Amino acid sequence: MSEDQEQAAPDLYIWLHGDPRVSEPDTQIEDLPGVSDLELLATAIARGRLGRYLPNRVATSPHRSPGPTGFRSVDVSRLMRDYQIPHRRCYEVVLEQIAPANDDETE
Helix, strand or coil: CCCCCCCCCCEEEEECCCCCCCCCCCEEEECCCCCCHHHHHHHHHHCCCCCCCCCCEEEEECCCCCCCCCCEEEEHHHHHHHCCCCCCCCCCCCHHHCCCCCHHHHC
16 A cells, blocks of 8 residues: 555544534544554643643544534543653632622621
């Protein structure tokens, strides 16, 4: 089979922030036959392909525009623990979304 006839491996699409049902994927990795999607995702994380800071959950799909049940939501913390990827946990406080305290109630 010539190189022109070889079909490129399909992609595994990854959403780091948006809802896969309504937004474009943030990135994609090669979807290798015979390798689980979780292993591919863990390898990409360990190699830094998804960045240094990750959300609590990411979504993956072999489809660029998946339907309501056509994607998988992955717990990043559990994935990194299961694949023994060194990591730290951090929490971001979004101050703009916290209602100001009522000063009258504290007196």
